[in-house]
Amino acid sequence: MSIKIYGDPGSGSLRRITSAAAVMGVEIERVNIDLFKGESHTPEYLELNPHGLSPVMVDGDFVLYESSAINLYLAEKAGSDLAGTTTRERYEILQWMFWSGEQWRVFATLTFDEVLAKRFMGKPADESIVNLAAAKLRAGASVLDAHLAKHDYIVGDRLTLVDFDIAGPFSQNERTKIPLNEFPNLVAWQQRLLETVPAWADTKREVDVRIDTALEAAGIKL
Structure with missing residues (x-):
């Protein structure tokens, strides 16, 4: 099954x-x-x-x-x-995955809900929420950018589950305009994933087609 x-x-x-x-x-x-x-x-x-x-x-x-x-x-x-091969590596991965859920992805999702989801419902974004989320994302991105100045990947200098976890917000950043492109090491890491992990590049194309088609069908221009 x-x-x-x-x-x-x-x-x-x-x-x-x-x-x-x-x-x-x-x-x-x-x-x-x-x-x-x-x-x-x-x-x-x-x-x-x-x-x-x-x-x-x-x-x-x-x-x-x-x-x-x-x-x-x-x-x-x-x-x-x-998911890690040693106790230390496993817990480092879990640390960053928990961090991603609490300090990172939640604010990207909040921005998507305000900037895009509300457009589909014919409602305006609440700019106070958008600005709060941007500030939180910048704070998190600063931590990531400093970390990635010394590492090619988030944990252990190789691909792990947490790379997918933290890379999630890049799926919509060009549409929601969250401030990820302000951080060069973060951008370089994302590009590295696209170039070295074929599945990550394939799924980017899938997301782009799905969302862009939905925007076009709804007559929404960003």
Whole structure:
């Protein structure tokens, strides 16, 4: 029985899973969920994730949401070194993954909700929220930029799950205008991922087509 991953092709969170799964050689069955049509809020989907968010993994009778947890599960199942090979490395990866969830990606998502999602609903962005999120992202980016001045990757100078985790906001930064391009080491690291991890480049194209097509269909120009 294959592992099913439910998600919208325009989701940066889904991108983190599909990219990591490809690198780890984990076969997954994609089940597309159209967020723009409200398919994540059907009674059937809410049984999988009561928050109405994607992605969600279903492996037999085991249901798991939150992309970071899903990637850790897939890595353990595959015996992959992307989750770390030593105790120290594993905990460094977890440290940065927790940091990414609390200090980083949440503010990129908040900006997406204000700058893009509200446009689809015909509502204006709350600039106070956008500015707050930008300030938080700059604070986090400063930490990352200093770290990446000395490292090619986030942990251990090789690709791990946390690279996908922290790279997630780059999926929409050109559309939401979050301030990531102000930090040269961060930009160089992202470019390194695109050039050395084919799955990351492939999923960027998938996200771009999905979101740009949706914007065009809605008549939204950024």
